[in-house]
Amino acid sequence: MKYDVCIIGSGAGAGPVIYELAQAGFNVLVLEKGPWFKTEHFTKDDMVATRRAIYTPAFKDEFHVLETKDADGNWKAVPTHESRTDFWNGSAVGGSSNFMSAYFHRLKPNDFRLLSEYGNIQDGNMVDWPITYNDLEPYYTKVEHVVGVSGAVVPHKHLEPRSTPDYPFPPLVTNRISDWFTAAGAKKGYNVIPAARGIISLPKGDRNACYLSNYCGSFGCSSDGKSSSRAALINDALKTGNVEIRPDSKVFHLETNEKNEIIKAWYYDLAGLKNSVEATLFVVAAQAVETSRLLLMSKNPSSPNGLANNAGNVGKNLIFSAVATGSGFIHFDDFPAEKIAEINNPMTFVNRTLVDFYEIDDSQSGKKIKGGIIDFLIEHSNPMPKAVKNKKDGDRLVYGSEFKTKLHTYFTTRKKVRFEAFTDWIPNDNCYVTLDPEQKDKWGDPVARIRLGYHESNKIPGEFLAGISKEILTEMGARDVSGAVSTGPTVNLQAGGCRFGNDPKTTVLTKDCRAHEVPNLYVTDGSFMPTGGSVPYTFTIYANAFRVAEKIIDQLKSKL
Amino acid sequence: MAQFSDNIDNLEHWQTNRRQVIKAAILTGTLSQLSFLQACTANQLTEEGNDLLDANQVGILKSVMEILFPNDGNGPGIDDLHAFEYIMWVLHDTGSYEKYRNLAIEGITWADEQTQKNQQKNYLELSQAEREQAVAHFNETDYGTEWLSIILTYILEALLLDPIYGGNPDGIGWKWLNHTPGYPQATEELRYENILKTVRAAYPKTES
Numbered sequence A: 001m002k003y004d005v006c007i008i009g010s011g012a013g014a015g016p017v018i019y020e021l022a023q024a025g026f027n028v029l030v031l032e033k034g035p036w037f038k039t040e041h042f043t044k045d046d047m048v049a050t051r052r053a054i055y056t057p058a059f060k061d062e063f064h065v066l067e068t069k070d071a072d073g074n075w076k077a078v079p080t081h082e083s084r085t086d087f088w089n090g091s092a093v094g095g096s097s098n099f100m101s102a103y104f105h106r107l108k109p110n111d112f113r114l115l116s117e118y119g120n121i122q123d124g125n126m127v128d129w130p131i132t133y134n135d136l137e138p139y140y141t142k143v144e145h146v147v148g149v150s151g152a153v154v155p156h157k158h159l160e161p162r163s164t165p166d167y168p169f170p171p172l173v174t175n176r177i178s179d180w181f182t183a184a185g186a187k188k189g190y191n192v193i194p195a196a197r198g199i200i201s202l203p204k205g206d207r208n209a210c211y212l213s214n215y216c217g218s219f220g221c222s223s224d225g226k227s228s229s230r231a232a233l234i235n236d237a238l239k240t241g242n243v244e245i246r247p248d249s250k251v252f253h254l255e256t257n258e259k260n261e262i263i264k265a266w267y268y269d270l271a272g273l274k275n276s277v278e279a280t281l282f283v284v285a286a287q288a289v290e291t292s293r294l295l296l297m298s299k300n301p302s303s304p305n306g307l308a309n310n311a312g313n314v315g316k317n318l319i320f321s322a323v324a325t326g327s328g329f330i331h332f333d334d335f336p337a338e339k340i341a342e343i344n345n346p347m348t349f350v351n352r353t354l355v356d357f358y359e360i361d362d363s364q365s366g367k368k369i370k371g372g373i374i375d376f377l378i379e380h381s382n383p384m385p386k387a388v389k390n391k392k393d394g395d396r397l398v399y400g401s402e403f404k405t406k407l408h409t410y411f412t413t414r415k416k417v418r419f420e421a422f423t424d425w426i427p428n429d430n431c432y433v434t435l436d437p438e439q440k441d442k443w444g445d446p447v448a449r450i451r452l453g454y455h456e457s458n459k460i461p462g463e464f465l466a467g468i469s470k471e472i473l474t475e476m477g478a479r480d481v482s483g484a485v486s487t488g489p490t491v492n493l494q495a496g497g498c499r500f501g502n503d504p505k506t507t508v509l510t511k512d513c514r515a516h517e518v519p520n521l522y523v524t525d526g527s528f529m530p531t532g533g534s535v536p537y538t539f540t541i542y543a544n545a546f547r548v549a550e551k552i553i554d555q556l557k558s559k560l
Numbered sequence B: 001m002a003q004f005s006d007n008i009d010n011l012e013h014w015q016t017n018r019r020q021v022i023k024a025a026i027l028t029g030t031l032s033q034l035s036f037l038q039a040c041t042a043n044q045l046t047e048e049g050n051d052l053l054d055a056n057q058v059g060i061l062k063s064v065m066e067i068l069f070p071n072d073g074n075g076p077g078i079d080d081l082h083a084f085e086y087i088m089w090v091l092h093d094t095g096s097y098e099k100y101r102n103l104a105i106e107g108i109t110w111a112d113e114q115t116q117k118n119q120q121k122n123y124l125e126l127s128q129a130e131r132e133q134a135v136a137h138f139n140e141t142d143y144g145t146e147w148l149s150i151i152l153t154y155i156l157e158a159l160l161l162d163p164i165y166g167g168n169p170d171g172i173g174w175k176w177l178n179h180t181p182g183y184p185q186a187t188e189e190l191r192y193e194n195i196l197k198t199v200r201a202a203y204p205k206t207e208s
């Protein structure tokens, strides 16, 4: 059987395409490497979610090789099974969107024009996007309604233009500590506002509303309140009868004909056997790193350096989010009992953000530069990560009665308040994906080798936002406030590697996210993004995938 | 290997063959925690050792665990948490990180060698005060700190993971730390060794 479209991956980049094509009556095959968890299979079991490789591949089966700079400035490559730096996020039907925290921010109009607005940065590869905010706006709105986003729009100086006045789902219930963040911000002159989440606060179709389990990020959702690709899109798409999902199916090669059209996707099934499928169009959405890897692995006579890579751009300009994080502690004995009673409960949602500094005046250069956002949070519920952190005091291992007292004090007498500031990860020539020349996965295929070049200029807005965040935590009355820029990659927030643009010499994809070189290949995860914006990516990945789904439908219709 | 749990009725046969059976179960990847705990009560492990640790190693490990997480009146101790049985299960669990499992076991021999070198005594010949000093000394070396840190993490798992994994009986660890567990909790079908089997058994049938 020849399918109309074969989609590789089933996460946030794939879901909208699966949904739209199924609704339009095309027959869709989804090849997903991971297993197919249903909602009833998710529990709040830390062992499954964070202590063992269940939602992600085991290191012994699949891993990455990471290149980082050593103390002498030389690039050093280390496999993740040695460093224990897990570079997987979620391998399952629905991808990592099952396990996300779902902070959803739209990009702003200036994010589409970073080069024009702010100029290039030395050793950075800043560019403008081939589309504008206005081109994407209708699809953000569509995500809010179809996938489900909750929140409250309030006016602020960087509010992006919207075609609808508000989010379709009202804000989620939060811990009262949210008000503390807002009040502390106001005292310092900062506008701390509600943050939107890709989580529904009211039932929608077969999905129940969020039930405030307080185990959200890293855990699957048991009410379908979280707007994962599986809960929000794939389940509805299946009802059309036009979608077939093949879980445990790892695609390793896309075979082309002499016209450089893909004719078959080759995959390993659970038993490790090789299978192939035929389709008219192919869509790759395996998350940025694995998408580039699959294209690079797909060497054909018409594409000897990998699919869509005759111009040599696949894997280049990989981006993450540049972040600064920090925390402080609200000690219960610093406040009146009734104040503490407000906040000392299991509720972990805060949903407060500060967007005042999306653009900042750089005191050093005297110019306007791109800033970012700050999300305010409290510590996650699951106890293992908290407990493990308490083992160390600097480099010293704490144990015995001293450790037990420390642990008990940490859990029972304070609340950790946190911030995460997001800024642009400046694309650069030292951040890219290639195939490792030696290391192989369990099927014998080369693993992705990722060079993790960090641009020093990322630190400028990061440090600025960390400073503001610390002021707010201190104003709230938190003790031991600290925070800093992190120069490592955000493993869960990946984009780039197959830039879209108008020039086939410098970009992999057209502005419609079709490969310049391969007429029946689309890429719909975050790989297309030439720059990332100062927000987490998933809202934009969803929106763009809805946009591209329309182009795919047009192309399929024109072939009929 | 279903007959493994069937065999436990025949206690005598089981005791003589216990080490081989456990080893065979590990090799074939069929050792679930339930069958493991049925096979080894804490007492037997302590007296005789088991397929991974001899009696001397068991004694050292238990002593070090008690020093790392003492029964000092502040919350549960090792025995309350069933932490030793939990650790023995982890050391047999091929899904847990192999390097740490190996280090956890090698560290025990290393500890004994350290006291033989420094105090001219086997670890178990030391008084309680000397044992505590020895552990403090281990913690001054990189290797010792890494080893102790791994054991302490396993103890924390016995304190805070779902009781279904053998530690934290009746949520005793959660209660001590005022922790509210998330809902839904783990179940037998969805515990980590079984979940993928359960998930795959629920797939819709396709003609692929």
Ligand SMILES: Cc1cc2nc3c(=O)[nH]c(=O)nc-3n(C[C@H](O)[C@H](O)[C@H](O)COP(=O)(O)OP(=O)(O)OC[C@H]3O[C@@H](n4cnc5c(N)ncnc54)[C@H](O)[C@@H]3O)c2cc1C
Pocket: A008, A009, A010, A011, A012, A013, A014, A031, A032, A033, A034, A089, A090, A091, A092, A093, A094, A095, A096, A097, A098, A099, A100, A101, A102, A103, A104, A217, A218, A249, A250, A251, A252, A285, A286, A287, A288, A290, A294, A492, A493, A494, A525, A526, A536, A537, A538, A539, A541
């Ligand atoms: C703990 C956590 C918290 C997060 N929080 C947020 C947040 O607050 N806000 C936000 O915006 N984002 C968040 N994210 C990120 C978000 O999940 C991702 O941005 C989003 O899911 C990416 O979509 P994707 O389609 O690119 O990849 P995924 O959703 O990961 O889907 C890719 C799928 O492709 C499959 N695949 C890979 N290779 C192959 C192959 N060769 N063959 C077949 N299938 C393959 C994978 O198994 C996977 O299922 C979070 C992620 C995690 C893990």
